[in-house]
Amino acid sequence: MPSTHAPAHRERTTTIPTILARVLFLGAVLAVAAFSVPVMIQLQQWMWLSIVVLATIAIFALYSTKRFVPGKYLFPGTLFLVVFLITPIILTIGYSFTNFGDGTRGTKEQAIDSIVANSVQQSDDSTWYNLSVATQGDPVEGPFTLFLVDPGTGTVYQGDETAPVQEVPSGDVEVTSGFVTDADGYTILDAREVNTAYDTIQQLAVPITDSEAVRIQGANQAFEGSTVLSYDEASDTLTDSRSGEVYSVGTVGDTEYFVNADGERAFSQSWLQGVGLSNYERLFTNAGIAKQFGAAFVWTLVFSIGSVLLTFVVGFALALVLNDERVKGRRLYRSVLLMPYAVPGFISLLVWSNFYNRDFGLINETLGLHLNWMGDPTLAKAAVLLTNLWMGFPYMFIVSTGALQSIPSDVMEAARMDGASRLQTTIKVVTPLLLVAVAPLLVASFAFNFNNFNAIQLLTEGGPFLPGEYTRGGTDILISMIYRIAFGGSGADFGFASAVSVALFALTGVLAAIQFRFTTVLEDVN
Amino acid sequence: MQIRRKSFLALSGAAAGSALLAACGGDETAAGSSDAGGASDAGGAEEGAAPARADADLVIWTDEEKAASLEEPVATWGEANGLSVAVQIVADDLQGNFITANQAGNGPDMIVAAHDWIGNLVQNGSISPVQLPGDATEDIAPIGLEAVTYDSQTYGVPYAVETLVMFANKELTDVPEPKTVEEMVAAGEAGGADNVLSLPVGEQGDAYHMEAFYSSAGGYLFGTDTEGDFDPSDVGVGQEGSISAGEKIKELGDQGVLSTSITGDNAISLFTDGKAAYLVSGPWALEDIRTAEIDFAMGPVPGFEGLEAAVPFAGVNAFYVAAGGKNPAIAQQFATAVASSPDIVEQMFPRNELPPVNLTLQEKLAADFPEIVKIAELAEGAGPMPALPEMATIWEPLGQAQANIVGGADPESTMTSAGEEITSQIG
Numbered sequence: 037m038p039s040t041h042a043p044a045h046r047e048r049t050t051t052i053p054t055i056l057a058r059v060l061f062l063g064a065v066l067a068v069a070a071f072s073v074p075v076m077i078q079l080q081q082w083m084w085l086s087i088v089v090l091a092t093i094a095i096f097a098l099y100s101t102k103r104f105v106p107g108k109y110l111f112p113g114t115l116f117l118v119v120f121l122i123t124p125i126i127l128t129i130g131y132s133f134t135n136f137g138d139g140t141r142g143t144k145e146q147a148i149d150s151i152v153a154n155s156v157q158q159s160d161d162s163t164w165y166n167l168s169v170a171t172q173g174d175p176v177e178g179p180f181t182l183f184l185v186d187p188g189t190g191t192v193y194q195g196d197e198t199a200p201v202q203e204v205p206s207g208d209v210e211v212t213s214g215f216v217t218d219a220d221g222y223t224i225l226d227a228r229e230v231n232t233a234y235d236t237i238q239q240l241a242v243p244i245t246d247s248e249a250v251r252i253q254g255a256n257q258a259f260e261g262s263t264v265l266s267y268d269e270a271s272d273t274l275t276d277s278r279s280g281e282v283y284s285v286g287t288v289g290d291t292e293y294f295v296n297a298d299g300e301r302a303f304s305q306s307w308l309q310g311v312g313l314s315n316y317e318r319l320f321t322n323a324g325i326a327k328q329f330g331a332a333f334v335w336t337l338v339f340s341i342g343s344v345l346l347t348f349v350v351g352f353a354l355a356l357v358l359n360d361e362r363v364k365g366r367r368l369y370r371s372v373l374l375m376p377y378a379v380p381g382f383i384s385l386l387v388w389s390n391f392y393n394r395d396f397g398l399i400n401e402t403l404g405l406h407l408n409w410m411g412d413p414t415l416a417k418a419a420v421l422l423t424n425l426w427m428g429f430p431y432m433f434i435v436s437t438g439a440l441q442s443i444p445s446d447v448m449e450a451a452r453m454d455g456a457s458r459l460q461t462t463i464k465v466v467t468p469l470l471l472v473a474v475a476p477l478l479v480a481s482f483a484f485n486f487n488n489f490n491a492i493q494l495l496t497e498g499g500p501f502l503p504g505e506y507t508r509g510g511t512d513i514l515i516s517m518i519y520r521i522a523f524g525g526s527g528a529d530f531g532f533a534s535a536v537s538v539a540l541f542a543l544t545g546v547l548a549a550i551q552f553r554f555t556t557v558l559e560d561v562n
Numbered sequence: 563m564q565i566r567r568k569s570f571l572a573l574s575g576a577a578a579g580s581a582l583l584a585a586c587g588g589d590e591t592a593a594g595s596s597d598a599g600g601a602s603d604a605g606g607a608e609e610g611a612a613p614a615r616a617d618a619d620l621v622i623w624t625d626e627e628k629a630a631s632l633e634e635p636v637a638t639w640g641e642a643n644g645l646s647v648a649v650q651i652v653a654d655d656l657q658g659n660f661i662t663a664n665q666a667g668n669g670p671d672m673i674v675a676a677h678d679w680i681g682n683l684v685q686n687g688s689i690s691p692v693q694l695p696g697d698a699t700e701d702i703a704p705i706g707l708e709a710v711t712y713d714s715q716t717y718g719v720p721y722a723v724e725t726l727v728m729f730a731n732k733e734l735t736d737v738p739e740p741k742t743v744e745e746m747v748a749a750g751e752a753g754g755a756d757n758v759l760s761l762p763v764g765e766q767g768d769a770y771h772m773e774a775f776y777s778s779a780g781g782y783l784f785g786t787d788t789e790g791d792f793d794p795s796d797v798g799v800g801q802e803g804s805i806s807a808g809e810k811i812k813e814l815g816d817q818g819v820l821s822t823s824i825t826g827d828n829a830i831s832l833f834t835d836g837k838a839a840y841l842v843s844g845p846w847a848l849e850d851i852r853t854a855e856i857d858f859a860m861g862p863v864p865g866f867e868g869l870e871a872a873v874p875f876a877g878v879n880a881f882y883v884a885a886g887g888k889n890p891a892i893a894q895q896f897a898t899a900v901a902s903s904p905d906i907v908e909q910m911f912p913r914n915e916l917p918p919v920n921l922t923l924q925e926k927l928a929a930d931f932p933e934i935v936k937i938a939e940l941a942e943g944a945g946p947m948p949a950l951p952e953m954a955t956i957w958e959p960l961g962q963a964q965a966n967i968v969g970g971a972d973p974e975s976t977m978t979s980a981g982e983e984i985t986s987q988i989g
Contacts, residue, residue: 138661138685138951139682139686141661141665149687153885154684154690154691154713154715156691164695227644227645227891227892230891231889231892234891237891251693253692253894254893254894254897254898255891255892255894256895257695257895257898261693289989304684304951305684305685305686306685390827394822395823395824396823396828396832410765410822411822411969501966503963503966503967503971503972503975503979506958
């Protein structure tokens with residue numbers, strides 16, 4: 037019975053080292069918080085900010101006094117549970133109701149800025165000038181004056197926001213290798229200074245003709261051109277100054293874009309928006325998924341149960357054989373059998389996938405066969421199981437060897453004394469005893485293989501796909517099929533992918549519950 | 563004992579659940595485009611993570627090979643302009659890492675990458691337009707300019723172009739540059755090689771390598787609108803042209819010229835081992851072919867007799883200015899510097915031999931690197947890979963359909979279903 041009464045501990049905790057440790061610990065927590073709070077405010081990470089603040093307060097409340105002993109023990113686990121498990125789940129669920137993805141990552145302002153900035157057009161046959169930015173005021177605030185040198189003629193021009201571009205008498209400025217380097221009363225900005233004030237300088241519209249202005253590109257070049265699009269906040273529209281066309285906000289699919297008069301998407305830039313249940317609707321009304329889900333689920337079960345049974349049978353058999361003291365060189369055999377375990381999984385999977393090549397693969401060439409391993413769904417399934425057997429049996433071999441050696445020899449001796457043969461001893465005595473220890477690992481192995489994305493993706497990429505079938509290949513397990521649905525086609529669509537993973541999370545939740553039931557049954561046997 | 567076992571199982575159950583969530587949901591921060599590794603291994607995210615932005619006046623992110631070639635020329639340029647520079651390698655998923663970092667405001671000032679990313683980078687607001695000086699555009703091959711132009715705007719400074727060409731093993735064929743596919747098959751069979759042609763198909767298909775044949779027989783990916791931009795509502799897969807292309811591809815599959823057992827893993831080695839008379843591949847195959855000392859010839863990928871010319875894809879490497887970088891002015895300045903003279907690209911060439919798009923540089927290199935320059939010239943007959951984001955929906959279904967047809971499936975129904983799949987993905 038663990039005591040929750042503080043007095044029992046009081047004497048033990050009030051020593052100098054413990055006080056010192058506590059002060060150091062709380063000081064470190066405070067330091068981390070003091071460091072990270074301004075950073076998070078700067079990054080506008082309000083959720084993480086509140087987590088840090090709340091956690092810090094909780095740590096001080098719990099650990100600075102001698103009270104709340106149960107809380108002291110519960111807090112670390114709870115914190116990590118919240119930060120590493122619950123928060124990602126909440127975020128994922130949150131994203132599943134948005135259109136977050138390529139083209140919709142930022143805010144509406146960012147999208148408008150990008151559209152307008154991308155509409156700068158160089159006028160036909162524009163002259164390119166060597167540019168020097170100068171100021172009579174502050175190099176950061178301005179006001180700025182542009183000095184332009186036409187590299188063709190060497191003529192020098194000057195202009196600013198109030199005065200259009202005009203020629204400068206050659207004596208007034210100093211020109212070195214095509215750039216104005218000195219002008220009376222002006223400070224010439226260097227590249228770093230131009231860069232600092234670049235946003236302001238780019239906004240300068242210094243007229244050069246009736247319709248065109250000087251546009252700046254980089255720290256030392258300028259050309260004639262204009263920004264074609266402009267945004268009007270009052271009407272929430274973009275206007276094209278050349279064609280006169282007006283673009284307003286309209287919905288295409290489940291997302292708002294700037295659209296033309298016909299309601300067609302005019303610009304690919306959009307912004308992060310809530311889309312309600314649209315992602316789930318897309319998932320559950322996808323005809324391909326509905327049709328293929330059952331088949332994928334059955335193969336996932338066959339694959340994971342088959343993998344566990346095959347690897348266990350082979351691993352256990354080898355462990356039994358090599359556990360017999362009559363076998364010589366057991367250590368050597370055991371080390372050799374661990375070899376597949378020593379090769380990184382993704383390398384062996386890629387190597388194996390080449391072994392199965394119909395015309396050039398090792399297997400067909402060695403055995404003189406002409407089997408289309410990767411092109412026939414049944415053969416491909418066999419190939420996947422075979423490879424996974426090779427990948428997985430060393431694990432079962434290690435586990436079984438360990439479990440076998442922990443079975444007391446007197447049990448077996450007793451069985452022999454009672455007249456059981458070696459085979460009977462193995463089947464009736466050793467195996468049940470071993471299963472008690474190994475069964476939980478078999479369940480874990482099943483759970484691992486149920487989501488063994490690597491084995492499928494690296495070996496067959498889910499294939500072979502029958503003609504006309506794009507959702508599920510012959511060897512696709514649920515996770516690889518879902519991955520293809522979420523990330524396969526349309527680039528990064530995180531909103532939809534989140535909806536898919538929420539659905540999958542619900543599914544694995546049910547499976548986990550079933551697994552726990554299964555474990556309870558095992559405990560009853562025990 | 564009981565408690566321990568139960569808690570172990572609870573733990574593994576929780577781990578399985580969280581790994582799942584991490585697999586599907588956790589990718590938000592890590593990866594932009596599909597990344598097979600990320601889904602299986604939650605702990606492996608760090609391998610693919612982007613580096614922290616270096617502290618310099620110009621920070622460029624790119625892949626390993628391009629970074630190696632960029633280091634020196636960029637350093638030289640920085641010195642000449644009194645600016646500090648840093649070239650950083652993003653080995654894995656440069657596009658996704660760049661988009662995420664740029665959005666968060668801690669990305670690079672510039673990236674160097676292939677042009678077919680432009681559509682996705684633009685829709686994410688990740689890059690700024692780069693205007694090219696008029697005299698610079700005269701010196702750049704048209705394919706380079708066409709590739710970096712998206713929605714009537716220039717988004718990058720092109721410097722290198724890659725396209726697929728046909729390599730022929732002169733010992734195995736008497737026709738080093740066949741004019742038609744039929745001529746190639748006849749010559750290859752007469753030469754007695756194990757395989758006439760090595761062109762990667764694989765079980766999942768390879769629409770990139772198949773594009774030459776697909777286009778020659780009348781297939782197209784996206785139609786173009788009146789302004790010449792690709793129109794995602796006009797999908798060519800499933801249309802009549804794609805079906806007749808499917809029929810031609812099926813013929814080649816039936817003859818054994820195309821085979822699903824030739825994959826990206828073994829295509830080049832089949833040719834270098836002398837087991838195939840012809841190979842369709844790009845400049846990256848040159849080194850292996852030279853090492854194997856094959857007596858080879860190089861020419862355009864042929865089309866079918868009496869049909870249209872084969873138009874393989876061209877991929878153009880270019881410099882882009884990040885929209886959210888800390889030093890946009892300096893990045894633009896460097897972009898203009900690359901565009902207005904071939905010097906920087908010329909200094910990059912020895913470390914990473916890519917066919918240049920700069921015409922002056924092509925002339926300069928022609929004597930010492932005839933094959934590289936020839937690929938650059940052949941690229942003029944290629945078409946830039948469409949850069950629009952909808953291309954992501956094309957690759958898998960079209961490749962799969964082509965592989966199935968090579969394996970003997972009915973061209974009409976297979977192509978039609980692929981077209982339906984693509985249209986439903988575009989939505």
